[in-house]
Amino acid sequence: MTITLDDLVDTLKASAETSRLRILALLSRGDLTVSDLTEILNQSQPRVSRHLKLLLEAGLIDRYQEGSWAFFRIADDDRARDFVHGIVGRIDAGDPQLERDLERLAAVKRRRQARAAEYFSANAASWDEIRSLHASDRAVESALLRLVGRRPFQSMLDLGTGTGRLLEIFAPLYRRGVGIDMSREMLAVARANLDAAGVAHAQVRQGDIYAPPFERDSFDLVTIHQVLHYLDDPALAIREAARLLRPSGRLIIVDFASHALEFLREDHAHLRLGFADRQITEWLADAGLDLEASEEFPPRGSGEARLTVKLWLARDRRMLIADPAGAGERETA
Numbered sequence: 041m042t043i044t045l046d047d048l049v050d051t052l053k054a055s056a057e058t059s060r061l062r063i064l065a066l067l068s069r070g071d072l073t074v075s076d077l078t079e080i081l082n083q084s085q086p087r088v089s090r091h092l093k094l095l096l097e098a099g100l101i102d103r104y105q106e107g108s109w110a111f112f113r114i115a116d117d118d119r120a121r122d123f124v125h126g127i128v129g130r131i132d133a134g135d136p137q138l139e140r141d142l143e144r145l146a147a148v149k150r151r152r153q154a155r156a157a158e159y160f161s162a163n164a165a166s167w168d169e170i171r172s173l174h175a176s177d178r179a180v181e182s183a184l185l186r187l188v189g190r191r192p193f194q195s196m197l198d199l200g201t202g203t204g205r206l207l208e209i210f211a212p213l214y215r216r217g218v219g220i221d222m223s224r225e226m227l228a229v230a231r232a233n234l235d236a237a238g239v240a241h242a243q244v245r246q247g248d249i250y251a252p253p254f255e256r257d258s259f260d261l262v263t264i265h266q267v268l269h270y271l272d273d274p275a276l277a278i279r280e281a282a283r284l285l286r287p288s289g290r291l292i293i294v295d296f297a298s299h300a301l302e303f304l305r306e307d308h309a310h311l312r313l314g315f316a317d318r319q320i321t322e323w324l325a326d327a328g329l330d331l332e333a334s335e336e337f338p339p340r341g342s343g344e345a346r347l348t349v350k351l352w353l354a355r356d357r358r359m360l361i362a363d364p365a366g367a368g369e370r371e372t373a
Contacts, residue, residue: 043119050098051098051099051100051123053098054094054095054097054098054100055095055098055100055123055124055127057091058137059081059083059087059088059091060091060094060095061127061128061131062081062137062138062141063077063081063088063091063092063095063101064095064100064101064114064124064127064128065128065131065138065141066080066141066145067101067112067113067114067124068114068124068125068128068240069142069145069240070113070149070231070234070235070240070243071111071112071113071231071243071244071245072111072112072145072148073109073110073111073112074088074089074092074110074112076148077092077112079144079148080141080144080145080148081141082144092112099115099117099120100114100115100120100123100124101113101114101115101120102114102115102116104245104246105246111245113243116216121216149232149235152228152231152232152235153232153235153236155228155232174296174337174339174340174346174347174348174349175337175338175339175340175348175349176340177205179337180294180337180349180351181205181209183335183337183351184206184209184210184292184294184351185209185210187292187333187335187351187353188210188213188261188290188292190213191213192213192214192215193213193214193215193260193261194214194215194216194260195214195215195216195217195218195258195259195260195261196210196213196214196216196217196218196242196259196260196261196262196263197217197218197219197220197252197254197258197259197261197262197263197281197284198217198218198219198220198262198263198265199219199220199249199252199262199263199264199267199277199280199281200220200221200249200264200265200266200267200270201219201220201221201226201227201230201244202221202226202229202230202265202266202267203226203229203230203233204219204229204230204231204233204234204242204244205233205265206219206263206265207219207230207234207239207242207244208233208234208237208239208242210261210263211237211239211241211242214241214242214260214261215241216241216242217239217241217242217243218242218243218244218245218254218259219242219243219244219245220244220245220246220247220248220249220252220253221244221246221247222246222247222248222249224246227244227245227246230244231244249264249267249271249277249280250273250276250277250280251280252280252281252284254284255284256283256284257284257285257286257287257289258284258286259284259285259286259289260285260286260289260290261289261290261291261292262281262284262285262289262290262291262292263291263292263293263294264277264278264281264291264292264293264294264295265292265293265294266294266295266296267295268293268295268312268315269295269296269304269310269311269312269313269314269315270309270310270311270312271311271312272311274312274315274323275323275326275327278291278293278323278324278327278329279323279326279327281327282324282327282328282329282356283327285329285356286356287356287358287359288355288356288358288359289355289356290332290353290354290355290356291324291329291353291354291355291356292351292352292353292354293320293351293352293354294349294350294351294352295314295315295349295350296313296314296315296347296348296349296350297314297315297316297336297347297348297349297350298313298314298315298316299313299314299347299348300313301313301347314347314348314350315350317334317350317352320350320352321352324352324354328356328357328358329354329355329356329357330354330355330357331352331353331354332353332354332355333351333352333353334350334351334352334353335350335351336348336349336350336351337349337350337351
């Protein structure tokens with residue numbers, strides 16, 4: 041990917057400073073707030089903010105708001121990411137300054153994980169009650185990996201990311217992963233989990249599943265895992281997911297089959313008591329997607345109070361075909 045001479049000079053000027061290089065090295069390992077960077081760099085907030093402003097103006101990093109917190113990350117633009125990873129990858133891992141920064145970064149991440157563990161512990165009983173009613177997560181994850189296959193792809197979006205587990209299991213396949221969730225507490229859990237798993241090329245941020253903050257045709261894979269039953273308008277969420285898929289992109293939905301367990305509505309805020317295949321297929325078709333596969337996972341144990349998990353895999357019906365003129369690929373309906 042090429043860049044104009046003037047743009048390259050501006051980019052080099054923005055990054056050619058010790059503190060800004062340190063910031064890029066830190067952000068290449070995950071999203072951080074101004075407070076995080078102030079602590080790690082041992083610099084004043086105005087000074088750190090000035091460095092961040094210059095990196096933002098150069099297009100090397102992005103800023104996003106999450107409640108009262110502002111997070112910074114390496115820019116989504118491929119040119120910027122290639123540039124940053126290229127220069128950061130050339131920094132000596134044994135450099136004393138970088139080693140101290142990474143030690144402080146590890147301390148910041150340990151505190152994140154402690155806060156996330158506290159929240160997770162407080163809610164574990166509720167989640168465990170629901171988990172006990174259906175097939176193991178491992179069985180579903182194995183099926184997800186099998187259906188998606190081993191071929192690498194560019195980008196993934198996880199809508200309602202929760203703990204960030206899908207971003208973790210698909211990390212070896214995508215170049216860039218993003219998860220959105222409305223809950224700041226769950227985002228803290230997801231960040232801690234991704235940090236612990238060493239997944240630096242995925243990020244999570246606050247966002248509305250009905251209005252994801254991304255351009256059309258942005259992702260090769262979109263996932264909606266155990267989210268639809270909380271929504272009053274699942275069809276709209278599916279249409280938004282379809283809007284974000286590139287031609288031939290895939291959407292995966294995991295949720296419950298239709299059931300009659302009313303206590304989930306009363307005690308766990310489930311608005312929908314599962315979904316029938318016909319309903320999901322109709323919503324997919326209305327969104328311009330074709331159902332390619334579906335799988336069913338019967339519950340563990342016996343008894344009436346059990347849930348069947350369903351997995352639906354759909355594909356954007358637009359196709360990319362080779363351009364006979366040799367100009368790359370073009371879209372066709």
